Amino acid sequence: MIQTRALNAEAARADFPILGRRVNGKPLIYLDSAATSQKPAVVIDTMDDYYRRYNANPHRGVYAISEEATAAYESARQRVATFINAASPKEVIFTRNTTEAINLVRYSWGRANIRPGARILLTEMEHHSNLVPWQLLAQEVQATLSFLRIDDDGLLELEQLDRQLEGVQLLAITHQSNTLGTINPIKAVAEAAHRAGALVLVDGAQAVPHMPVDVQDLGVDFYAFSGHKMCGPTGIGVLWARRSLLESMPPFLGGGDMIKRVRLNEATWNDLPWKFEAGTPSVAEGIGLGAAVDYLTQFGMDRVRSHERTLVDYALEKLQEVPGITLYGPRDSELHGGAISFTLANIHPHDLATLVDREGIAVRAGHHCTQPLMDRLGVAATTRASFYIYNRVDEIDQLVSGIQKAQKVFA
Amino acid sequence: MSDDLYREQILEHYKNPHHFGELPDADITQEGDNPLCGDVITFYLKLDDGRLGDVRFRGRGCAISQASASMLTDLIVGKPLQELKTFPTKDLLDELGIQISPARMKCATLSVNTLRVALNGDVPEED
Numbered sequence: 001m002i003q004t005r006a007l008n009a010e011a012a013r014a015d016f017p018i019l020g021r022r023v024n025g026k027p028l029i030y031l032d033s034a035a036t037s038q039k040p041a042v043v044i045d046t047m048d049d050y051y052r053r054y055n056a057n058p059h060r061g062v063y064a065i066s067e068e069a070t071a072a073y074e075s076a077r078q079r080v081a082t083f084i085n086a087a088s089p090k091e092v093i094f095t096r097n098t099t100e101a102i103n104l105v106r107y108s109w110g111r112a113n114i115r116p117g118a119r120i121l122l123t124e125m126e127h128h129s130n131l132v133p134w135q136l137l138a139q140e141v142q143a144t145l146s147f148l149r150i151d152d153d154g155l156l157e158l159e160q161l162d163r164q165l166e167g168v169q170l171l172a173i174t175h176q177s178n179t180l181g182t183i184n185p186i187k188a189v190a191e192a193a194h195r196a197g198a199l200v201l202v203d204g205a206q207a208v209p210h211m212p213v214d215v216q217d218l219g220v221d222f223y224a225f226s227g228h229k230m231c232g233p234t235g236i237g238v239l240w241a242r243r244s245l246l247e248s249m250p251p252f253l254g255g256g257d258m259i260k261r262v263r264l265n266e267a268t269w270n271d272l273p274w275k276f277e278a279g280t281p282s283v284a285e286g287i288g289l290g291a292a293v294d295y296l297t298q299f300g301m302d303r304v305r306s307h308e309r310t311l312v313d314y315a316l317e318k319l320q321e322v323p324g325i326t327l328y329g330p331r332d333s334e335l336h337g338g339a340i341s342f343t344l345a346n347i348h349p350h351d352l353a354t355l356v357d358r359e360g361i362a363v364r365a366g367h368h369c370t371q372p373l374m375d376r377l378g379v380a381a382t383t384r385a386s387f388y389i390y391n392r393v394d395e396i397d398q399l400v401s402g403i404q405k406a407q408k409v410f411a
Numbered sequence: 412m413s414d415d416l417y418r419e420q421i422l423e424h425y426k427n428p429h430h431f432g433e434l435p436d437a438d439i440t441q442e443g444d445n446p447l448c449g450d451v452i453t454f455y456l457k458l459d460d461g462r463l464g465d466v467r468f469r470g471r472g473c474a475i476s477q478a479s480a481s482m483l484t485d486l487i488v489g490k491p492l493q494e495l496k497t498f499p500t501k502d503l504l505d506e507l508g509i510q511i512s513p514a515r516m517k518c519a520t521l522s523v524n525t526l527r528v529a530l531n532g533d534v535p536e537e538d
Contacts, residue, residue: 348473350448350518354416366447380449380472409417410474 002294007303009392015040015295016390026360029395034178034206034339034386035364036228039292043231046291047284057280059257073283076290077273083293084223085214086240090272093239093246094286098205099129101224101239102172104276105201106133108249109222110170116142118169121198123148123156123184124376125177128369130203134172148173150376154180154329161189165196173200175207179368179384180329181312181339183207190219199245205229209388210308210337212301215240227285232292236285239276246272253278304389308338311387315340315396322403328377338387341368344403347410349383355409356402363399416509417474425474430484432467443525445517450476452525462491473518475511480522482506487526496530498523 013019016038021028030038050072056063058070074089081089095101114120120134124147138145148164149157154177165171171193176183190200201222207213209230215223222245227236241249251258251269255278260268269275296304312333319325324345330336344352349365356363364384367374374380385399437455444451450472457465466484470477483503487495503523504511511519 348448350473350515351417351475354512354515367449371446374449380451410422 002297004300005298007299007307007389009307009390012299013390013392015042017041017044019390023360023362024358026358029359029361029398031385031387031391031395031399032362032364033209033229033388033391034384036234037209037231037388038390039233040231040295042295043233043288043291047233047288050284050287055284058283059274069283072287072290073281076286076293079290079293079297080238083297084208084238084240085216087216088243091240091243091246093241093273093276094281095224095237095239096235096282097228097237098203098224098226099133099237101237102130102201102203103133104239104252105222105224105241106137108252108276109199109245110134110137111141112250114138114141114143114169118143119167120145121148121164121168121171121193122146123173124150125154125156125180125182125370125373126172126174127178127203127205128371129205130172130174130201131372134170143169150180150182150373153331154182155335156182156184156189158185158189161192162196165193165198168193168196168198171198171200172203174203174205175213176204176210176337176339177329177370177373178206178339179341179370179373179382181336181341181386182329183211183335183337186218186220194219206337206339209296209304210301211305221245227289227292230289230292231295232289233285235282236289238289243272246276251278252276255279257281299389307389308387309333311391311393311396312336312338312340314393315385315387315399318396318400322400322407324407325403328382339384340386341382341384343379343382344407347406349381351410352383352403352406355406356399359398359402359405361395361399361402416511416515418509421474421478421507421509424478424481428468428477428481430467430481430488431469433469434465434467437467439529441525441529443521443528445472445476445521448473448476448518450518450521452476452480452521454522454525454529456529458492461493462489463487463495464489468522472521475507475515475518476521479503479507479519483522483526492530495526498526500524 018038054065054068056066056069058073077089077092081092193200199221202220204223204225208225223240228234258270258278260270326343328341353365366381434455438458439456442453452470455467466488468480500523
């Protein structure tokens, strides 16, 4: 049983060894958790413990440490299933990351089901990982892509949704924009998509780490996310999908572990979820993700979300006072997750990121893997500050003062 | 090498770039870009009897990319084309006179890489 714990950023910081270090002589202010989150000691120690005490290939060993490795790995899957309220751990497929999870759907479900002339509906705010796989599939099977547009506040324009869903076989949509911070109304959009006969895939890379996600309540068909943005390690991600879909889909990668019986010219497939997990899995990373889920669960995702809302409200208020700033994304923190993009008149985002790095502040500058969104906003790049459980409001003050220093350099 | 990336000389070139603009009768027009940052540069080259008779550039992007283009125009105008075809990246970095981090090297070398493409065609960038 996981003890619950109040979410206090100051106390949480003590759990993250990296937050004790200095960068360029200043305490590290880490405002790039949308790219990857920092890792609490418990996650690092859990992985270390696996390598030191029971490192073994799981699933087929009949000796003690292999059985321990299998139990730990499968227990992590169970905890992930509970975390997103999956109906069964059999619906939780471990992948390398969100990108691989989306590509699994492209290769397995997409190739078998998307018909020539069919449409795949996306949005203008998708990360390249939920755009390029569908471009490739569309070219391969002669399907077409269409896009839900965004308004000037970075919200989806949904007035014409029913019409835009005509002839659509798949809607692939991000839960929360990594660039704008926009939180999309997935449940309502999924209902409309299902009425039109389309399936729904959600890129949850920016949502699962930051808010409660219940895949059954959302009513979607595929949901993808990454471990490393939610206090877990790199190299482990998740594809959740409805069991009936997974059972009907052909395998993705072929090899060991995903088979039941192999003969020279044919093979039969393992049961779910292993049917989609060929080869030795990322064992330490899977176990580390389980520890990350436990770590977040002690706070509760409602509290994580509410902490980040406080930071977003504060940051939007302070940043809009900066002369020459343009903020992107919704102004209402109800619709705005913990990532804020902005540009400054006369200072390129890369110059700003370099200058605030001297103050020990890590922000991201560039197109954030959303080049079509940059085109839509009419900019080459933005600076993005993104938040997590360990960030405090005074770090936003430091960012504002770093921006002011940069403006003096360029004055 | 100075560790002040935004030393006065660089900011001066950024705010008041040399040879900025276009040459309507350019013999070679070459665009180069750095998709990662969104830096863009276009060189306009006027050839004159085996030499670079005149040069202009237009561009937008970060201070490092634009200042480096401005400095490069000062270094190359009037020089023999044969020499410019192999213009060493190091000469431009020396002129910039600052420590460039690996993450910003693409910004600093966009101009010289674009010049190389303009004079040699699309050849691999110098390491």
